[in-house]
Amino acid sequence: MNVSKILKVILTVMILLVLIVTGVLTYLWINGQDDDNSASKQVSQKMNGNETDESQKDEADKTEEKNDDHQKEDESKDKAIRNEDGEKNTLYDEVEVQMDVIDEHNIHASYQYPLFHDDGINKVILQFIKEQKMLFEQESTRMEKANQISTHNVNFKLDKLSENLYTLVFENTMNVSGANGYVQYKTWIIDNKNYNVFTFKDFIINEPKAHDILYKVISAEIKKDKDKDFYVDYPTLKDYIQNNQLRAYPKGEKIVFNFNEYDVAAGALGAFSLEVSTEKIKDSLTDEGKVILIDQDLTKLTDKQLAQIRVDTPEHIDVPKTEEDHTYTEAPSSEDTQQENNTKNNEKPTNQVVDKGVPKTKKIAVTFDDGPNGSTTPHVLEILDKFNAKATFYMIGSKVKYNQNIVRQVHERGHQIGNHTMNHPDLTTLGQSQIKQEFDETNDLIQQAIGEKPSTFRPPYGSTNASVNQMTDMKPVLWTIDTEDWKSHDPQAILEVVKANHQDGGIVLMHDIHKTTVDSLVDVLTFLSNEGYEFVTVDEVM
Numbered sequence: 001m002n003v004s005k006i007l008k009v010i011l012t013v014m015i016l017l018v019l020i021v022t023g024v025l026t027y028l029w030i031n032g033q034d035d036d037n038s039a040s041k042q043v044s045q046k047m048n049g050n051e052t053d054e055s056q057k058d059e060a061d062k063t064e065e066k067n068d069d070h071q072k073e074d075e076s077k078d079k080a081i082r083n084e085d086g087e088k089n090t091l092y093d094e095v096e097v098q099m100d101v102i103d104e105h106n107i108h109a110s111y112q113y114p115l116f117h118d119d120g121i122n123k124v125i126l127q128f129i130k131e132q133k134m135l136f137e138q139e140s141t142r143m144e145k146a147n148q149i150s151t152h153n154v155n156f157k158l159d160k161l162s163e164n165l166y167t168l169v170f171e172n173t174m175n176v177s178g179a180n181g182y183v184q185y186k187t188w189i190i191d192n193k194n195y196n197v198f199t200f201k202d203f204i205i206n207e208p209k210a211h212d213i214l215y216k217v218i219s220a221e222i223k224k225d226k227d228k229d230f231y232v233d234y235p236t237l238k239d240y241i242q243n244n245q246l247r248a249y250p251k252g253e254k255i256v257f258n259f260n261e262y263d264v265a266a267g268a269l270g271a272f273s274l275e276v277s278t279e280k281i282k283d284s285l286t287d288e289g290k291v292i293l294i295d296q297d298l299t300k301l302t303d304k305q306l307a308q309i310r311v312d313t314p315e316h317i318d319v320p321k322t323e324e325d326h327t328y329t330e331a332p333s334s335e336d337t338q339q340e341n342n343t344k345n346n347e348k349p350t351n352q353v354v355d356k357g358v359p360k361t362k363k364i365a366v367t368f369d370d371g372p373n374g375s376t377t378p379h380v381l382e383i384l385d386k387f388n389a390k391a392t393f394y395m396i397g398s399k400v401k402y403n404q405n406i407v408r409q410v411h412e413r414g415h416q417i418g419n420h421t422m423n424h425p426d427l428t429t430l431g432q433s434q435i436k437q438e439f440d441e442t443n444d445l446i447q448q449a450i451g452e453k454p455s456t457f458r459p460p461y462g463s464t465n466a467s468v469n470q471m472t473d474m475k476p477v478l479w480t481i482d483t484e485d486w487k488s489h490d491p492q493a494i495l496e497v498v499k500a501n502h503q504d505g506g507i508v509l510m511h512d513i514h515k516t517t518v519d520s521l522v523d524v525l526t527f528l529s530n531e532g533y534e535f536v537t538v539d540e541v542m
């Protein structure tokens with residue numbers, strides 16, 4: 001072997017070694033990178049949980065601005081109204097949330113309910129609300145005691161199962177003159193295609209065989225829970241099922257049964273609910289029941305089936321037409337709002353807003369409770385802008401949920417948003433966990449809409465105490481001028497109250513859910529402006 005041959009061999013070996021080493025190093029480097037990345041991501045997620053949520057939220061916001069396809073997918077079930085910016089106006093465009101409040105001496109009642117576009121559906125809902133009001137009036141009058149507050153709270157959960165198919169569950173809590181309160185449920189399944197309002201019993205085969213299936217499945221479920229098993233009276237449950245009194249609604253692939261207090265159990269158990277797989281009770285359902293509760297697809301109903309299940313709208317119900325709160329108006333699109341405002345301007349044109357140029361030496365906080373409302377709140381915002389006025393809106397959580405875009409508009413125009421609870425209960429009648437829930441759920445919904453939580457709350461009926469206040473960091477804000485707008489429904493009367501009671505640093509209580517309040521606003525703001533008031537948020541007068 002000569003020297004050159006030896007050199008060639010050495011060179012080849014070296015090249016091979018270099019290639020192998022490079023390969024191994026590259027492999028190690030790539031893997032190392034991956035490990036580092038995932039490890040550091042996990043750590044930063046753990047350490048900055050909130051920030052990560054924030055940045056996810058930011059991205060969610062951007063996604064929404066772009067009206068991105070992903071978001072459409074997420075909300076394909078909602079089919080929500082969108083304005084020109086592509087933002088949602090309401091959660092379900094077929095629905096407007098209504099709330100009636102009674103705030104009298106010793107009487108605190110609030111009734112929240114959804115209204116659809118169809119009068120037939122609305123009749124059923126309004127009849128139920130009317131009955132609830134009458135029942136409460138009877139009970140509170142019968143049991144009236146001096147200095148004892150009676151409260152009644154009716155609120156609802158509405159879920160969309162599929163196109164035009166909803167479940168509506170009312171929760172009704174009544175507390176009369178300090179006596180023990182009770183909770184009751186009412187459940188409906190709403191077909192907004194053929195305009196039917198069903199209850200669960202409409203879908204049960206009315207035969208002993210079907211009742212037996214239901215009894216077996218439900219009692220087996222009850223036995224899984226010691227408390228329920230102890231308190232439930234099984235013979236009563238059997239009768240209850242045979243008498244077709246079951247109350248239930250579909251939730252995904254399950255059926256939720258709601259039992260009111262004393263329905264089938266000793267009072268100690270209170271109202272309770274149970275979930276069972278729909279599959280298990282399938283054989284107790286009619287064919288129509290299977291289509292609606294299992295397929296949850298109204299298009300699969302045959303004409304014959306439709307005729308079979310059509311529920312006649314009770315004609316005897318007279319829908320209260322005079323009360324403006326009951327008049328369903330479509331949530332206005334931006335364009336509509338613009339047009340309606342123009343009409344409004346013709347009646348009360350901007351140049352009639354007489355600002356005498358009085359120097360603004362005093363401050364007053366105008367506040368609006370119980371909204372937002374798809375048809376009235378946008379008008380309030382337009383009027384406030386004309387006066388360059390900032391106001392504070394104490395919003396109801398469930399309405400925030402259905403009117404996210406309006407909540408955002410309120411925020412973007414520089415107004416303050418406060419917490420007025422989820423369901424408008426008298427907070428002093430609730431336990432600590434319920435109080436916390438009323439505050440927290442509302443704050444979460446407001447944060448979803450505007451990216452921040454409120455710093456103040458207004459207790460419904462102005463009813464609060466130290467133990468309520470200690471459940472939150474938010475400051476309670478009451479008022480100094482009660483316009484009683486919800487009661488008078490009279491723009492002139494509202495103005496008179498303001499004229500008689502205004503003061504520097506005052507807080508005016510109004511409600512942005514009444515048309516008559518909107519009608520009073522130009523006069524009220526013109527008057528106060530001429531008295532030298534600047535319109536500020538509550539933060540600025542506290």
Ligand code: NI
Nearest residue numbers: 369370460461
């Ligand atoms: Ni209120």
